[in-house]
Amino acid sequence: MPPRNPARQTKPVSHSDVGAFRLYVRYVAISWRAQLQYRASFLLQCLGTGMITAGEFLVIVALFGRFKTLDGWTLPEICVFYGTVNLAWSIAEALARGFDDFGSLVKSGDFDRILLRPRSTVLQVLGREFTLRRVGRFALGVMVLTWGWTDLELGWDGARLLLVGFAVAGGVALFIGLLVLQATLAFWTVESLEVMNILTYGGVTTTQYPITIYPSRLRHFFTAVIPLACVAYFPIVAVLGHPDPLGTAVVWQCLSPTVGFLFFGLSLLVWRMGVRHYSSTGS
Amino acid sequence: MPQISVRHLAKAFRVTERSPGFWGTLRGLASRTTRTVRALDDVSFDLEHGELVGYIGPNGAGKSTTVKIMAGILVPDRGECVVNGRIPWKERAAHVAEIGVVFGQRTQLWWDLPVIESFELLRDIYRIPSTAYVRRRDELIAILRLEDLLDVPVRQLSLGQRMRCDLAAALLHAPTLLFLDEPTIGLDAPSKLSVREFIRRLNREQGVTVILTTHDMDDMEALCSRVMVIARGKLLSDGRLSDLRSRFGRERWLTIDLLNPDEPVRVEDFQARLVLRDGGRVRLAFDPDRVRPEQLIAALTARHAVNDLFVEHPPIEEIIAQIYQREGIAP
Numbered sequence: 001m002p003p004r005n006p007a008r009q010t011k012p013v014s015h016s017d018v019g020a021f022r023l024y025v026r027y028v029a030i031s032w033r034a035q036l037q038y039r040a041s042f043l044l045q046c047l048g049t050g051m052i053t054a055g056e057f058l059v060i061v062a063l064f065g066r067f068k069t070l071d072g073w074t075l076p077e078i079c080v081f082y083g084t085v086n087l088a089w090s091i092a093e094a095l096a097r098g099f100d101d102f103g104s105l106v107k108s109g110d111f112d113r114i115l116l117r118p119r120s121t122v123l124q125v126l127g128r129e130f131t132l133r134r135v136g137r138f139a140l141g142v143m144v145l146t147w148g149w150t151d152l153e154l155g156w157d158g159a160r161l162l163l164v165g166f167a168v169a170g171g172v173a174l175f176i177g178l179l180v181l182q183a184t185l186a187f188w189t190v191e192s193l194e195v196m197n198i199l200t201y202g203g204v205t206t207t208q209y210p211i212t213i214y215p216s217r218l219r220h221f222f223t224a225v226i227p228l229a230c231v232a233y234f235p236i237v238a239v240l241g242h243p244d245p246l247g248t249a250v251v252w253q254c255l256s257p258t259v260g261f262l263f264f265g266l267s268l269l270v271w272r273m274g275v276r277h278y279s280s281t282g283s
Numbered sequence: 284m285p286q287i288s289v290r291h292l293a294k295a296f297r298v299t300e301r302s303p304g305f306w307g308t309l310r311g312l313a314s315r316t317t318r319t320v321r322a323l324d325d326v327s328f329d330l331e332h333g334e335l336v337g338y339i340g341p342n343g344a345g346k347s348t349t350v351k352i353m354a355g356i357l358v359p360d361r362g363e364c365v366v367n368g369r370i371p372w373k374e375r376a377a378h379v380a381e382i383g384v385v386f387g388q389r390t391q392l393w394w395d396l397p398v399i400e401s402f403e404l405l406r407d408i409y410r411i412p413s414t415a416y417v418r419r420r421d422e423l424i425a426i427l428r429l430e431d432l433l434d435v436p437v438r439q440l441s442l443g444q445r446m447r448c449d450l451a452a453a454l455l456h457a458p459t460l461l462f463l464d465e466p467t468i469g470l471d472a473p474s475k476l477s478v479r480e481f482i483r484r485l486n487r488e489q490g491v492t493v494i495l496t497t498h499d500m501d502d503m504e505a506l507c508s509r510v511m512v513i514a515r516g517k518l519l520s521d522g523r524l525s526d527l528r529s530r531f532g533r534e535r536w537l538t539i540d541l542l543n544p545d546e547p548v549r550v551e552d553f554q555a556r557l558v559l560r561d562g563g564r565v566r567l568a569f570d571p572d573r574v575r576p577e578q579l580i581a582a583l584t585a586r587h588a589v590n591d592l593f594v595e596h597p598p599i600e601e602i603i604a605q606i607y608q609r610e611g612i613a614p
Contacts, residue, residue, distance in 0.1 A: 030393065031402065034395040
């Protein structure tokens with residue numbers, strides 16, 4: 001592409017220096033095109049994940065038809081928890097698919113190629129795939145959240161919307177962090193890493209409900225170790241304006257999604273250790 | 284200053300040994316037996332700008348370990364390695380922006396994309412200025428005859444076509460140093476020739492330093508003036524191809540076609556060693572310092588009726604095989 005303005009030719013780097021974000025967008029465009037090449041298979045997979053997620057949700061609705069409340073939480077309230085967590089997870093899964101099946105990259109030796117290119121490894125691994133197949137979970141998350149929100153008449157309250165957005169963003173960061181940690185394990189072992197699914201899928205299934213329904217050990221685990229409660233339970237309690245049965249302060253509830261970003265930052269440090277380990281063992 | 288300077292490079296790997304079977308796997312979970320393999324053991328060499336060096340050795344000899352260290356993706360245990368004035372693994376991004384790497388067995392192109400789009404993505408990855416990119420791309424397309432391949436998705440290319448595209452992809456950012464790992468593996472004869480011709484031109488006309496690891500001795504003879512032989516992590520030989528010949532390949536081969544294919548030949552009478560007997564065809568290896576070729580021929584023709592004969596250098600494979608044999612390793 002020739003420079004549009006000849007007067008600016010003295011600075012030839014200006015239009016060729018593709019920054020990290022623009023490169024990422026290029027990767028994403030390529031990934032989407034590749035996925036849409038096989039349209040029938042793509043549509044079926046979207047339908048599949050959508051139906052599975054919808055099925056999971058219908059079970060909850062059915063249970064509520066019988067019990068009305070769960071540990072003091074109503075169905076619309078549960079819907080806000082459920083929607084937020086599933087929204088965050090679906091976005092994270094779509095963004096970080098490249099980390100999710102990272103083991104294959106190490107096994108095939110193609111991680112070498114990533115190291116041979118003058119770009120950050122995280123950017124390149126993220127760029128491998130932005131999967132659209134989980135759009136079903138995403139759609140369900142939006143619908144469930146919207147329904148709960150409307151039913152509770154939470155309205156267009158700026159602070160509430162901001163907080164739920166903050167919770168989703170923190171959740172995405174935390175889930176990506178988990179996927180990065182899972183990928184990092186591949187530097188040490190070629191064994192299957194299904195065990196990490198306990199934390200990701202298991203984490204989603206657990207924290208899509210208010211954590212007050214669980215025994216304290218599980219609550220503590222999802223607050224202190226894998227801090228999913230910080231991006232789901234605590235901020236949503238504040239969004240709902242529901243007094244917290246666990247007795248936390250509103251300030252903590254509003255700020256807790258920050259923990260998701262910290263977790264992500266931590267996972268990047270561990271990732272860097274993993275890359276260093278890889279380049280000292282070569283496998 | 285040499286472009287690559289390697290001093291006393293050493294690298295060992297710990298290999299986990301697994302016992303076979305279900306119980307072996309189970310035992311492996313509890314306790315692991317590891318074995319240390321010395322992939323590189325005190326390797327030193329220099330490479331000047333514009334050299335075209337062959338790097339050969341049996342599988343597992345340490346070739347790819349050396350290449351990975353020079354490429355900046357593996358950290359050695361001991362020793363120094365400086366490439367283009369940098370320690371490769373300490374400044375990975377800056378280093379890899381100036382080198383090109385082609386793996387014969389793996390493509391770096393995007394499987395589902397037309398070739399040209401892979402090139403454009405690489406332009407963005409390597410931050411190649413547009414004008415330089417266009418010039419370089421067109422040049423490579425012309426030399427490697429890629430015009431008709433540009434819009435074809437990579438998965439539909441033949442192996443030879445893909446290798447040509449991969450060579451172009453590795454050179455878009457105009458690296459001054461190119462690592463080629465088995466670039467002709469699996470290619471048909473015409474593709475091999477065109478790949479070789481391209482490598483030669485790249486080296487002669489553009490002064491790109493090339494390090495070629497290969498099992499194909501024809502590649503070596505056609506391209507490399509200098510050959511490094513490695514086995515068990517040690518450099519066995521480093522020098523001109525002709526020096527390698529004179530050190531290890533003093534022998535000549537005399538091949539004769541006997542008139543009577545069943546006639547026995549007593550090789551030991553001629554101070555020679557039998558290399559091949561195939562019907563009337565007899566190939567003898569001899570040392571020209573001990574028996575002069577004309578003496579040998581005279582002695583042979585005095586005793587046998589000979590249809591045809593010729594003297595030649597043993598091929599490089601033989602020389603390498605001898606080195607390996609001397610070191611007690613199977614190639």
